[in-house]
Amino acid sequence: MTGFWRGRSRAAKMDLYMRVTMYSLPWFMCLGVMSPFGGHLVREPGPVALAQGLMALALVQTVLSMHAVRRSFAHRLHGAPAPWRTGAVSLVLGVAFLVLAVTLQATGGLSAGGDSESNYVLMVMFGLSTTAVSLCALSTALRLTVGTVAAAVLTGVVVGTVTGDRPLAAATGVTIVLAGLYGLGAFRSTLWFMSLVWQLDRARDTEARLAVAEERLRFGRDLHDVMGRNLAVIALKSELAVQLAERGRPEAVAQMAEVQRIAQESQREVRAVVRGYRQADLRNEIEGARGVLAAAGISCVVEDGLAAELPPGVQSALGWVVRETTTNVLRHGNPRVCTLRLTSDGVRAVLVVENDGAAAGATVSSAGSGLAGLRERLAAVGGTLVAGAAEDGLFRVRAQVPLSAPDDTDARTGKEGEGMARRTAAPRTKGLLRRSGAAGADAA
Template sequence: MGSPGGWWGRKSTPAKVETYTRWSFHFIALSEPTVIGVTAFGHLDARAGFLLMLPVAGHTALAMVTASRALDWTCGRRPQPLRLLWTLGAATAALAVVALTLAQHGPGGDDASTVLGAVFGVTLCYGVGLMALAMQDRRRVVWLVGGFGAGAGLVTWALGMPALAALATTAFVTAATGFFAATSGFSIWLLKAVYALDEARETRARLAVAEERLRFGRDLHDVMGRNLAVIALKSELAVQLARRERPEAVEQMIEVQRIAQESQREVRDVVRGYRRADLEAELSGARGVLRAAGIDCEVSGETEGLPAEVQSALGWVVREATTNVLRHGDAKKCTVTVRRPEGRVVLTVRNDGAAAPHGSARRGGTGLAGLRERLSAVDGTLDAGETGDGDFTLVAEVPLTARAVLEVAS
């Protein structure tokens, strides 16, 4: 069973914001019976306070369900909870009217009037505020707040209170419910903004990967386009010569065979390293791609003087690690470091977005397996995994021959 920290850590940033928003409104709804209960049991006996809390508890449960369904609707998982919205509105209005009527004309004295007044004000504030979660149109929210404020004033005036008191009630209810409704609207706006930013970040990452694929396609076209055209022409010429029983047909086919073998070698070079990956170019490209995706990237170390085959292998490591950072986890920062301890070169890629996809890649993903094969060609090793502080680290180490060490030192 995972720890709470692990459960929270596996969530993406938008999911964390959504969870925080959801439980915030649940706790806000739960504060309604808390506020009323403190007032009720402080002024009434236990039996009267318990009876009063029953409808308040029902209103709270209805408000929590409405808030949960409203957030699901905001995230596109459910249709708009119109029935719940109308039900909560009717329950809020009914509870407020009954409380105000009993406060004005019911028995119980000043203590009961104080408690019922709290029920009236608190019920309206929380009810209208949570109803606003299920409304996207600001004008409807304004009409909702204004309608409940005007209704509260009219009911107060109809129950026999002076016009000035009714006007004051209207102002109080409008201001209080407006504040709660504005808070709900701002929370929904913030949640949508976080999801929109995350979607934009994923789009930038996909575009960066697509750009890399296009670069590979252009390289492959450059390599194969001319050679295939020459092969087609020479093959056609060989067919014509063979039909005429000319000995030159054999020479043309030998040339076709040579060009085909050359093309095969060039394609192999493209697949292995996009015509030989350059470590410095890959480091620069990784910095640009990650920063374009909203990830802070820092690159440090010297790459000059390294053998071409070492640069090619490490360049592939940088390229694959950059792709993993873009496509997996939820990284905010990535550091790439090239060190040259005695007799070897060590490349370290570290990011703070460790997540399940990284782990699955570490256990058997084809990307890291391919990197190990490339590094094994230069006697290199690869180690990848999550660190204790929640980061994901990839370390590639390649030994340098005695001649290469001398070249690097010079």
């Protein structure tokens, strides 16, 4: 059951809560219809038969209203067709219920042992509320309000004309208005609220996708700006070197040396671009985590007085820890409080992230790549990472990084770039130099 609930998004949790509530309320209304029959019904064949008919109609209305609620959710949230047929059937049943209720009251069937007018109003109020629930999603709120008032006036006039009982007619009209306003105020407002929740959820997903797309476009623009001109120059100079080599001109060597220089410069520029994407600034990550957790309704307690004093390499490594742990808190837990503490003993920096959203006996899966990637990243700079359940239902991530840790991004990108340059550029350049030298000797 815990996994069933925790596995849902916040919008899905709210949707499920609202659906269960709206499915349950009609059954309470059905019980409200039957409540006056216990001690206020006259025990004669006529009133008993009318009461049995009212109970049967109330049960059918309750079942029908649940179907109408499901169709109303689909209509308002997902654009499905409106439940017009269900609403029409419910309206007919509501009219039949009102006819039986008026007949029961007019014949004195509720006059035993109490105030028959109050029992009649409650019975009609509960009975017609299910009809209002079935009709509340069919049109605009203004039209439904006008229709409810018109139906109340018309019904009051008909009841007053047929029975000659003006108080009964007035009570019937007022009860219809109250039932209609209850359906609009409670159920229609719930549908409107849930549509806003899902719209906001979709807007958040769209915003995230657009942010990723914008970042990709920015990365593409940066690479184009860095590599576009250099690759064009490399192509032109390589073509010129080929033509010079074919003619046996010694200038081909100088052109290929220039190509090598431009290629190495391009590598440095690409590493600078990639470094900007692979580095994580600790202070920015902490502020971002604070804002994201607060937006998710999670109280975030931060103790980061040492963040500005740490070396760049340590800040970068711990920044990735903050980013990944924040993602895990939002994705895998349902906490109320998240605490982030940054301390140092003069030799190493220690970052501890705790949250109270861990289930009992929670363990860290070895199949995940987030924490495993963090361990590899910290191990590259001599750090360690320990994650798992702690006391009092907390989940704790503890990261330690030496204060002498180098900038892991610079180290990796520099070593990778230099290794690639030695494996590719140097052999090709030496080959071209040998061929150019041989061509020059043949020409001589």
